[in-house]
Amino acid sequence: MAIIGKRLVNQVKTTGFKATVAQRADDVFQRMTTGLSWDDVRGILRGDPPPKPNPRVKPHTESFWFHIRPTFYHEATTTLYPTFRLGLLSALFFAIEIITGIYLMIFYTPSPERAYSSMIDILTNVPFGMFVRDLHRLGAEVMVVVVTLHMMRTFITGSYKKPRQFTWLTGVVLLMMTLGLSFSGYLLPWDQLAFWAVTIGTSMADAAPGVGPTVNLLLRGAPDIGAGGLLRFYLLHVVLLPFIGIVFLAVHYYKVVRWGLSLPPDMEAVGEDSARKVSPDKRVNFLPDIATNEIMYIAIAMAILAISCATWYRAPLETHSNPLVTPNHTVAPWYFYWLQGLLKIPHIIPFLPGDLANGLDKFSANVLGITPKVLWGIVVGPLVFVLLAVVPYIDPNPSRRYGQRKIMLTLGGLFTILILYLSLAGIPTGVPVTGFGFVGGAPPSEIGQEFMPDEGEGELMKIPFDQMIVGDYQVSADPGVADAPELNAIIKTLYYDMQHRMSTADPNGRKLSQDTVATVKIVEIQPDLKQITLDIKYTDDLTGAAQDFTKFKFIHKNSEH
Amino acid sequence: MSIIKKIVTFKPSFNLRVIVGLISVVGFLAACAITGFSDLTKALGEQDAKYTARAIEAGAKVYFDQCARCHGADGKGIEGQGPALSSVTFLGKKEGKIEVQKSQRLLDIQWVGNLDGYIRAVTASGIPLKSSNQWEVTHPAFGQAYGGNLRDDQINDVSTFILNWSQAPATAGIIDSPKPGAAFTPKATAVPLTPEQEAGKTAFLKNGCNACHAIKGVAQGNIGPNLSTFGTTAATRFTEADYKTSQGKAATADEYIHESIINPQAFVVAKCPQGACPSGVMPPTFGKTIAEGDLKNLVSYLASLK
Ligand code: HEM
Numbered sequence: 114m115a116i117i118g119k120r121l122v123n124q125v126k127t128t129g130f131k132a133t134v135a136q137r138a139d140d141v142f143q144r145m146t147t148g149l150s151w152d153d154v155r156g157i158l159r160g161d162p163p164p165k166p167n168p169r170v171k172p173h174t175e176s177f178w179f180h181i182r183p184t185f186y187h188e189a190t191t192t193l194y195p196t197f198r199l200g201l202l203s204a205l206f207f208a209i210e211i212i213t214g215i216y217l218m219i220f221y222t223p224s225p226e227r228a229y230s231s232m233i234d235i236l237t238n239v240p241f242g243m244f245v246r247d248l249h250r251l252g253a254e255v256m257v258v259v260v261t262l263h264m265m266r267t268f269i270t271g272s273y274k275k276p277r278q279f280t281w282l283t284g285v286v287l288l289m290m291t292l293g294l295s296f297s298g299y300l301l302p303w304d305q306l307a308f309w310a311v312t313i314g315t316s317m318a319d320a321a322p323g324v325g326p327t328v329n330l331l332l333r334g335a336p337d338i339g340a341g342g343l344l345r346f347y348l349l350h351v352v353l354l355p356f357i358g359i360v361f362l363a364v365h366y367y368k369v370v371r372w373g374l375s376l377p378p379d380m381e382a383v384g385e386d387s388a389r390k391v392s393p394d395k396r397v398n399f400l401p402d403i404a405t406n407e408i409m410y411i412a413i414a415m416a417i418l419a420i421s422c423a424t425w426y427r428a429p430l431e432t433h434s435n436p437l438v439t440p441n442h443t444v445a446p447w448y449f450y451w452l453q454g455l456l457k458i459p460h461i462i463p464f465l466p467g468d469l470a471n472g473l474d475k476f477s478a479n480v481l482g483i484t485p486k487v488l489w490g491i492v493v494g495p496l497v498f499v500l501l502a503v504v505p506y507i508d509p510n511p512s513r514r515y516g517q518r519k520i521m522l523t524l525g526g527l528f529t530i531l532i533l534y535l536s537l538a539g540i541p542t543g544v545p546v547t548g549f550g551f552v553g554g555a556p557p558s559e560i561g562q563e564f565m566p567d568e569g570e571g572e573l574m575k576i577p578f579d580q581m582i583v584g585d586y587q588v589s590a591d592p593g594v595a596d597a598p599e600l601n602a603i604i605k606t607l608y609y610d611m612q613h614r615m616s617t618a619d620p621n622g623r624k625l626s627q628d629t630v631a632t633v634k635i636v637e638i639q640p641d642l643k644q645i646t647l648d649i650k651y652t653d654d655l656t657g658a659a660q661d662f663t664k665f666k667f668i669h670k671n672s673e674h
Numbered sequence: 675m676s677i678i679k680k681i682v683t684f685k686p687s688f689n690l691r692v693i694v695g696l697i698s699v700v701g702f703l704a705a706c707a708i709t710g711f712s713d714l715t716k717a718l719g720e721q722d723a724k725y726t727a728r729a730i731e732a733g734a735k736v737y738f739d740q741c742a743r744c745h746g747a748d749g750k751g752i753e754g755q756g757p758a759l760s761s762v763t764f765l766g767k768k769e770g771k772i773e774v775q776k777s778q779r780l781l782d783i784q785w786v787g788n789l790d791g792y793i794r795a796v797t798a799s800g801i802p803l804k805s806s807n808q809w810e811v812t813h814p815a816f817g818q819a820y821g822g823n824l825r826d827d828q829i830n831d832v833s834t835f836i837l838n839w840s841q842a843p844a845t846a847g848i849i850d851s852p853k854p855g856a857a858f859t860p861k862a863t864a865v866p867l868t869p870e871q872e873a874g875k876t877a878f879l880k881n882g883c884n885a886c887h888a889i890k891g892v893a894q895g896n897i898g899p900n901l902s903t904f905g906t907t908a909a910t911r912f913t914e915a916d917y918k919t920s921q922g923k924a925a926t927a928d929e930y931i932h933e934s935i936i937n938p939q940a941f942v943v944a945k946c947p948q949g950a951c952p953s954g955v956m957p958p959t960f961g962k963t964i965a966e967g968d969l970k971n972l973v974s975y976l977a978s979l980k
Contacts, residue, residue, distance in 0.1 A: 160688035194682035226826055237722040244709040401688070409691045412698035419705035432732055433827045640841040642730055667734040669727035 147175035157401040169400040183370055185396040186403055187388065190374040195270045198410045199263035200369070203287075205411055206256035207358060209418070210294070213249040214351065216241075221301065223347035225340050228303035229433045236430065243427075250428035251421060253295050257448050260291045268504070268525055271513030272375040276386055278505035280368040283361050285502040290358045292448060297350040299446055300343065305568050308434035309443040311346070312338055317452065317490050325491065337436060378513035431568040440567035441558065442541040454535030454550060456490040461538040461549040548620025556614045556625040557649040557662035564607060565647055565664050572607070573633070573645055574666060574674040576600050581635050581643050581668065588631040604633055626652035641670040726834065733835025736828045740816065749839055751849030754810045754890065754902075759836050762843040763850045765789065769841070782853050793833040797824070806852045810890040810902065867978065874975025877968040886956065888947075889979065896947040898956055904931075905980040917941055931973045936961030 124133045142151055148171030149157075156163070163169055172179035190196060220239055221231045235242035264284060267273055273281035300311040315338070319329040334341020373388030381387045397403060445453055454461060459470045477485050508521055515522065537543070538550030553559050565571045580597035588611065592604040614625040629651040636644045646665040653660045668674065686694065709717075738747070741759075746752050749760030758764055766789070767775035777789050785792050798817030816822035817829060824832075867875065875892065878884065884893030890902040908931050911917055912924040922941040924930035933940055938956040945951065964972070 160692075192683045192685045197682075229827060233725050237718060237725055240713045240718070241706075241710060242713075243717070243721060244706075244713070405688065405691045405695065406686070409686070409695040409698070412695045412702065416698040416701035416705070419702045423705040423709050432728070433825070638734060639730075639835075639838050641727075642734060642835075642838065644734070667731040669730050671723045672727035672731055673724050 147172045147179070160401060163398065167398065169398060173399070179399075181366070181370070182399055182403075183373070185391065185398050186374060187376055187391045188395045188397050189376050189380055191397050191403065191406065195266070195272075195377050196374065197262070197266055198407075199259055199266055201407055201410060202414055203256065203260045203263050203291075204362065204366075205414060206252050206259055207362065209252045209415070210249060210256065211355065213245045213252065216245045217249060218351060223301065223344050225303060225343055225434075228301065228343060232302045232304070232430055244422055247422035247426050247428050248418060249298075251426050252418060253298060254447075255418070257291055257295055260288055264288060264501075265525075265529070269522070270375065271378055271518060273505040274508070274511065274513055275505075276372050277368070277375065280365060280372070281505050282502055283365040283368065285498060286361045287358065287365060288501070289498055290354055290361065294350060294354045294358070295448065296446060297346045297354060300338070300346045301350065302430055303343065303434050304429075304431040305434055305438075305440055306429060306431045308338065308436070309439060310445050311342075313443060313445050313453075314449065315342075317456070317494075339436075375513070378515065381513075383514065383517070384511040429569070438567070441554070441562045442552075442566070444541060445539075447536070450536035450539035451532045452490060452494050452535075452539065454537070454539030455494055457538055457550045458485055458489045461535075461544070463547065463549065543620060551620035553619060553621060555653065555655075555660075555662075556619065556623055557629075557651055557660075559619070560607070560610060560614065560625075560631075560649065561647060561662065561664040563610065564603075565645070565666050570674060571666075572603050573647065574668060576603055578641075578643075578668065578670045581645065583635050583637050583643070586633045586635075588633060607631065607633070623654050626654060628652055638667065643668050729831045729834045730838050732828070733831035733833070733838075736824065736832040737835050740824070741832065744811065748844070749836070750844050750847055753849060754808070756809070756811070757851040758844065758848040759793075760839040760844045761848040761850055762845050763848075765837070765840040765843045767840060767843055779851060790833050790837060793836055794829050797829050797832060798822070798826075805854065807891055808852055810888055810900075811894050867975070870971045871975040871978050873968070874971035874973070877964065877972045878975060881960065881964055881968075897952075899943050899946055899951065901976060901979060903980060905977045908934075908977060911941075916944075927977060928973055931976050932969070935964075935969065935972065 121133070124136075128136070139151060142154075143149065146154060149168060153168045157169065170184045173182065173184045174180065217235065220235050220242065222228060232246075235246055267281065267284070296311070296314060300307045315329055315332050318332065319325050330336070332342065332345060333339075334345050372386070373391075375386070375388055444450070459465060459473045462470070474485055477483060477488060510518060510521065512518060534544070537545070540550070541552050543549050543551035553562075563571065564573045576597075576599050580600045582594065582597050582600065586592050586594065586600075586604055588604055588608050590605065590608050592601050592608075594601040594604070611625060611629060611631060615627055615629065616624075618624045629649060631647065631649045634646040634648065636646070638644050644665055644667050646663060649662040651660055651662065652658070741756075744752060744756030745759050746756075749758060751758035751761070762775065763778045766773060766777040780789060780792060787795075796813060798815065799820045800813040800815035804812045814822065816824040818825060878889070879893070884895055886895040886897040888894050888896060888900045888902065889904075905927075908927040912922070912927065912930045917924075917930075920941040921939075922930070922933060924933050936958075938958060939953060942953045943951045961969075
């Protein structure tokens with residue numbers, strides 16, 4: 114202390130007070146910027162050209178975060194094409210998920226008794242709770258999209274080729290991690306949506322020959338999803354998968370830096386990789402050009418995400434999970450629709466007659482001893498990832514030029530179309546127009562699903578509360594409810610929907626009988642609580658028996674359905 | 675083509691990057707600030723109202739599935755089955771969030787917690803001791819921890835639903851719980867059982883009749899008809915028109931009771947607690963399994979239920 118004081122006094126004596134303070138302040142400043150003086154930083158912020166020798170490369174050797182990044186990029190990789198900043202954005206969303214996830218972790222308890230009520234708590238008691246949850250949920254879905262697009266772009270620009278095969282391979286692991294994170298997170302709110310989507314997902318695993326039941330048991334911790342399953346999914350979601358993600362992201366990015374960003378294909382000779390041989394006049398320094406560029410994209414992405422969550426986006430939360438009640442039309446999360454589509458093969462192959470499809474089903478079940486569901490969903494589904502992983506190792510073409518990769522690009526395009534088609538076929542309503550993949554019950558229960566689903570939005574629930582006037586309403590073209598125009602309109606819609614189902618058969622060939630009559634009944638149960646009952650009397654088209662379908666819902670004034 | 679090329683090879687200038695970046699940062703911060711401000715002022719409250727409303731909806735479903743059969747669809751109570759839950763005595767009265775009248779019931783039973791706690795406690799664990807002979811049944815324990823089938827969240831929801839009646843509690847046509855203490859005064863009209871009838875009651879229980887039949891204060895079965903006032907029914911049943919067209923051959927009340935036990939199919943009663951009476955559910959073998967003497971006592975016991 115005394116010695117420092119003595120030096121300070123000496124310095125003040127020799128150079129004067131002002132100069133001493135300036136020198137000391139700069140000292141501290143340079144320690145924080147790992148070698149950049151105040152003037153250097155100012156120059157960076159103003160966009161001045163660097164002095165020579167360039168002091169702005171110092172942080173790349175001195176500091177942790179900068180040493181991860183290259184000191185310069187090739188000019189040709191700094192435009193939107195070829196990267197579209199998709200790798201950067203993938204990493205950004207991964208970071209957003211980790212940060213928002215930690216905030217949610219503070220308030221969340223992974224037990225069947227507490228999970229749902231901690232979600233309600235987050236939404237109703239925690240400042241920024243709903244916002245952060247929306248960010249986390251929307252961020253997760255966008256991340257799946259961004260990572261997939263990033264993969265597509267590296268495929269299209271041929272960046273997976275030598276020497277970047279391993280970069281691609283680690284990328285495939287990152288893709289699986291991303292999907293795994295989204296899927297394991299899906300269960301945690303412990304509502305009906307979560308519970309049944311994950312039940313469907315894990316029961317796919319169950320069907321796998323041999324190891325299936327074991328895998329399923331490992332995931333669920335018990336024959337059915339319960340306390341054990343919830344805890345395991347939670348641990349996957351917050352420990353194992355993020356850990357795998359961070360490790361593989363480190364390797365992935367190390368490889369990216371090691372080989373340099375691939376140049377646009379037409380800029381280098383076939384079979385050559387010139388990404389690391391950048392002549393000085395083509396170099397764009399990381400500071401300030403690349404850094405500000407990246408910061409801009411990050412800021413844009415975060416602003417769009419945050420504004421979306423502050424305005425239109427709301428993460429869904431349905432009613433508490435109930436193992437005893439399966440809602441109609443349960444689905445896996447949308448990024449697994451294609452897997453659900455696979456399960457419906459051969460019934461979704463266009464132009465394949467239904468009898469033949471059934472025959473194929475029987476053939477594979479009886480002769481091969483394995484149902485198509487198992488074959489396609491369990492054996493072929495995971496093979497998709499294996500196929501992706503080996504792409505760089507089986508593509509024999511050394512050229513990255515678009516003109517010389519027609520076969521591979523066509524295959525990639527077909528693969529994309531196939532996945533999109535399977536996704537469409539995977540949703541319960543099936544492919545539009547042809548209706549391939551439609552899974553529906555009797556027409557009245559489909560009407561019930563459309564107008565009054567077990568979970569989520571339905572037409573009848575959208576009637577404003579003050580227009581839910583107590584009474585019995587015959588469903589007809591002119592219900593004549595003058596003082597409740599919306600109620601009137603929705604009953605009319607219901608009428609035309611029924612007419613449509615009477616005249617045109619659904620993809621299963623089922624029609625609503627001509628003698629169908631429906632009523633909508635509204636009763637007041639409590640102040641601000643009403644019960645809407647939809648009653649459909651019809652003749653069953655398969656058995657010819659008179660049937661009565663009823664479904665009801667309770668609607669509270671404030672529940673915002 | 676060239677426009678696409680222009681877009682994908684576009685490289686924003688340094689100034690543009692700084693400006694767009696700054697605008698985005700401001701946008702991001704504004705979104706956060708607006709959310710934070712509305713959370714602190716009203717958003718959390720609105721969310722709370724929304725999810726309370728959803729809890730009421732879910733609770734209504736539980737109530738109609740599980741409770742309405744004893745407490746009534748309107749919550750006004752059912753004679754002999756369960757007291758009113760929507761009455762002003764039970765709930766007190768609320769205007770908005772303010773309690774304008776206290777629950778008299780809680781004061782009477784000297785419950786120290788609040789009404790929500792009381793409702794949840796009764797629903798989850800039942801009422802271990804029947805508090806009044808006005809009720810033919812004891813309270814089922816619905817909580818999963820007590821062997822029932824309702825989860826905690828369902829119990830919370832049904833309580834939220836019941837409490838929602840306190841905005842406009844029922845004041846007429848209600849069957850409230852009797853005050854504690856007032857409950858156990860024996861009925862003036864109650865006639866003590868003869869030794870034969872006592873033996874008949876024992877036979878009733880010993881032969882498992884209580885699994886299907888209810889008798890006020892004795893049994894709670896709900897498959898066959900409630901026999902609490904069966905003596906009165908039996909006295910006239912054999913004279914009724916639809917009995918005469920059946921296979922029944924009884925000409926007196928005792929014969930009818932005897933026949934109902936040993937040959938239940940002879941005449942199938944119309945109404946049971948779960949709707950129309952099922953034929954062939956009551957075992958037709960009692961004529962063989964119950965000794966002659968016991969059967970006589972049983973008939974005499976059932977005839978005494980008026
Ligand atoms: C969490 C997921 C991922 C993250 C965070 C990530 C991150 C990155 C980053 C930051 C780059 C630098 C270049 C750029 O921005 O495009 C990159 C390049 C690359 N990524 Fe990924 N990536 C992910 C997933 C994937 C996937 C799924 C694949 C393919 C299966 C993949 C394959 C590649 C390849 C081949 C490159 C080299 C591109 C080149 O040199 O031009 N990555 N990745």
